[in-house]
Amino acid sequence: xxxxxxxSLKNLTHGxxxxxxxxxxxxxxxxxxxxxACGIHADFSRQRINKSLYxxxxxxxxxVDVQGSFSKMMAGDIxxxxxxxxxxxxxxxxxxxxxxxxxxxxxQLERAKALADRVRSGAVRGATGKPFATVIxxxxxxxxxxxxxxTRALRRSASGPVVKFVSNIDAADLDEALHGAQPETTLIVVxxxxxxxxxxxxxxxxxxxxxxxxVPNWANHFVAATSHAETALNWGxxxxxxxxxxxxxxxxxxLSSVIGFPVMxxxxxxxxxxxxxxxxxxxxxxxxxxxxxNLPVMHALMWxxxxxxxxxxxxxxxxxxxxxxxxxxxxxxxxxxSNGKSVGVDGRSVLGGTSPxxxxxxxxxxxxxxxxxxxxxxxxxxxxxxxTGASLGADDEAHDLLFANVIAQSExxxxxxxxxxxxxxxxxxxxxxxxxLDELSPRRLGSLIAMYEHSTxxxxxxxxxxxxxxxxxxxxxxxxxxxxxxxxxxxxxxEQTMTHPLLNWYISIRKKLPRNQ
Ligand code: F6P
Numbered sequence: 001x002x003x004x005x006x007x008s009l010k011n012l013t014h015g016x017x018x019x020x021x022x023x024x025x026x027x028x029x030x031x032x033x034x035x036x037a038c039g040i041h042a043d044f045s046r047q048r049i050n051k052s053l054y055x056x057x058x059x060x061x062x063x064v065d066v067q068g069s070f071s072k073m074m075a076g077d078i079x080x081x082x083x084x085x086x087x088x089x090x091x092x093x094x095x096x097x098x099x100x101x102x103x104x105x106x107x108q109l110e111r112a113k114a115l116a117d118r119v120r121s122g123a124v125r126g127a128t129g130k131p132f133a134t135v136i137x138x139x140x141x142x143x144x145x146x147x148x149x150x151t152r153a154l155r156r157s158a159s160g161p162v163v164k165f166v167s168n169i170d171a172a173d174l175d176e177a178l179h180g181a182q183p184e185t186t187l188i189v190v191x192x193x194x195x196x197x198x199x200x201x202x203x204x205x206x207x208x209x210x211x212x213x214x215v216p217n218w219a220n221h222f223v224a225a226t227s228h229a230e231t232a233l234n235w236g237x238x239x240x241x242x243x244x245x246x247x248x249x250x251x252x253x254x255l256s257s258v259i260g261f262p263v264m265x266x267x268x269x270x271x272x273x274x275x276x277x278x279x280x281x282x283x284x285x286x287x288x289x290x291x292x293x294n295l296p297v298m299h300a301l302m303w304x305x306x307x308x309x310x311x312x313x314x315x316x317x318x319x320x321x322x323x324x325x326x327x328x329x330x331x332x333x334x335x336x337x338s339n340g341k342s343v344g345v346d347g348r349s350v351l352g353g354t355s356p357x358x359x360x361x362x363x364x365x366x367x368x369x370x371x372x373x374x375x376x377x378x379x380x381x382x383x384x385x386x387x388t389g390a391s392l393g394a395d396d397e398a399h400d401l402l403f404a405n406v407i408a409q410s411e412x413x414x415x416x417x418x419x420x421x422x423x424x425x426x427x428x429x430x431x432x433x434x435x436x437l438d439e440l441s442p443r444r445l446g447s448l449i450a451m452y453e454h455s456t457x458x459x460x461x462x463x464x465x466x467x468x469x470x471x472x473x474x475x476x477x478x479x480x481x482x483x484x485x486x487x488x489x490x491x492x493x494x495e496q497t498m499t500h501p502l503l504n505w506y507i508s509i510r511k512k513l514p515r516n517q
Contacts, residue, residue: 001064001464006308006351009060012053013309018429019414022050037285037295038278038447039438041389046414047302047382047431048310057301061291064461070287073457076101080250080468081345087468088246089253089453090283093276093446104246108258112243113272115223116264119187120160127217132161132187136177137262138203139191140167142251143225145333146449147191147262149326150255150275153445154267156323156392161187163266166207169199171516174206183214189223189262193251195231198480208236225258250468252333253453256446271442278446286454296451300458302433306382308352308463312431316374317360320387320406323440327386328360331452337470338456344464354463356382363387364405375412375426383432385410386448390439410434 016022022029023045030045032054049057070090073079076099079087091101092109118124122131137147144167151163164177178186188211190204211218223241224232227249232242245257256279264272286296306312317328339355361369363385374381385406391399409432416428437444460467483503486492487510492503 001060001351001462003351005060005063009053009056010309010352012050012056013048013305016048016050016053019046019048019431020416020428026051032292035293035295035298037289037293038282038451039444040295040447040451041436041438042295042299043434043436044298044302046410047305047433048429049302049305053305057305058291060462061297061301061458064464066291066297066458066461067287069457069461074099074287076248080466082466082469082471085468086248087250087253087457088248089250089256092245092249092256093280093283093450095277095280101246101248105257108244112225112258112261113264113269115241115243116160116261116272117269119265120268125220126184126187127215127220128184130185133185134181135161135163135187135189135262135265136166136181136207137163137189137191138166138174138200138207139189139225139259140197140199141333141337142254143191143193143197143200143259145326145330146252146255147260149324149330150260150263150445150449151266152326153321153323153440154263154271154275154442156440157267157271157442160265160268163262165262166203167199169202171206174203178207178210183211183221186211187221187223187265189225189265190232190235190237191225191259191261193227193245193249193254193259195224195226195228195235198477204235223261225261251470252337253468255449267442275442275446278441278443278448279450280446281443282447282450282454286450296454297458299433299451300455300462302382303356303455304459304462306431307354307356307459310380310431311353312356312380312382313353314357314359314379315382315384316366316370317358317384317386318363318366319360320363320385320402321392321440322362323392324386325362328358331360332358334452335456335459337473338467339460339463339465340472341463341465345466346464350463350465352463354465355459360384363409364402367405367409371409374430380430383410383413383430385432385434386437387434388437388440392440406434 033045035042073087076086088101091099092105094102097103097106119132125131144165148165166174166177188207192200208218211221219236219238222237224237225243226232227245227247229242229244243258249257256276291297317331319327335358336355341354344350387406413430413432416426419425437448457467486503490507492500
């Protein structure tokens with residue numbers, strides 16, 4: 001998008017009437033700002049937008065050629081230019097795998113589904129002949145957040161072994177997962193696209209030692225999900241336990257690949273297929289619906305408008321669904337690792353704000369923690385309420401109360417309240433969206449996740465950034481290697497000038513502490 005178009009859009013945000021007035025002058029706004037697709041009802045009417053801005057934003061979708069970018073993705077074009085890779089996550093769940101990417105993916109997915117069901121049925125067992133009661137996924141970032149979020153969200157559909165997730169290099173994480181687990185009945189899944197990530201490989205090694213101490217053939221207790229099969233095989237993973245995905249699938253977009261293996265172990269292959277069908281249904285919707293009715297496109301426009309045009313620096317995602325409590329963490333990586341950039345695909349500085357800070361916590365818990373700030377603080381934080389129409393627990397009245405709170409909070413944010421006492425007044429005009437899934441089934445969750453994947457990519461196209469690389473995580477990784485060397489040798493290097501005192505302090509206290517391993 002060129003600077004002139006961007007500026008004209010930004011100008012349209014100046015002097016917007018407050019939300020209360022916008023509703024008074026146009027009672028139909030909830031109609032044109034509500035989108036229904038794939039069992040998701042999305043109400044954007046309490047966003048700070050009027051008809052002129054809405055029409056200009058819709059036009060901007062053509063300006064940046066969103067549909068053209070989808071077509072390029074489907075054709076396997078090199079969309080991730082800084083890593084020279086295609087961006088093929090939609091091919092992972094294509095209903096009829098006709099493209100070469102989709103064919104490559106479907107074979108591996110079938111292998112993963114078959115293995116998961118054999119683990120669940122007890123056809124695949126540990127080295128001493130006992131069926132697996134516990135599956136521990138060791139992975140981080142995209143190799144953890146998606147499967148962990150989905151496994152939790154679909155826990156009502158779970159019927160297989162207990163599935164746990166370990167990501168942190170802090171030994172406490174693996175310690176907690178191993179607590180109560182038995183080596184003879186535990187299957188470890190090493191999920192890592194690169195099979196080199198420090199945290200994952202360190203934890204995998206420790207898990208191997210834990211298994212090896214009690215079981216003769218440790219490899220019977222390990223599965224890998226990776227795009228570097230050779231590295232996994234060299235590490236000792238058995239060939240029939242090595243599930244592959246591809247360099248054209250970004251880590252944070254890999255949930256529909258074999259990275260979903262722990263989810264398959266939890267809910268079974270058939271229900272995982274339903275999850276993929278929901279994603280695919282949303283893919284079809286995204287590529288074939290006109291802009292005004294296109295859920296991921298409209299969602300992306302609202303998020304982009306808030307970050308780039310209104311310059312709101314953060315967005316709070318509040319799942320009013322206890323089972324969706326890991327959604328904010330999953331979205332933090334998806335959105336911030338994708339769009340937290342300052343230069344565009346062309347290497348030049350971007351025009352407006354890029355990724356917002358994504359944060360959040362389940363409602364109603366958040367109401368009793370940080371909603372005070374959302375209602376009366378000096379910063380404006382757009383809020384995304386995500387909930388379900390159908391009740392999730394054994395108490396329908398509680399669900400009605402949950403939903404009532406979504407309505408109350410979005411109204412309080414938007415309408416505010418005048419009051420003679422300043423500390424009891426609510427300024428209002430604070431934007432929010434409400435997304436309602438008709439139910440939290442595998443299929444609907446798949447659609448929701450695909451919606452967020454596409455919205456993230458579309459926001460990236462509007463910003464002009466490459467949403468598919470993550471160079472920003474590399475420097476810290478390199479410096480951690482240097483710091484670890486200094487700690488291990490007890491000598492910090494001259495180049496570590498800024499961190500010298502801290503390193504030396506740690507080295508000195510470490511010498512005085514007892515060592516575990
Ligand atoms: O550090 C960032 C990152 O590269 C993410 O993009 C990725 O999801 C995560 O690390 C884990 O990487 P891997 O799956 O290769 O272990």
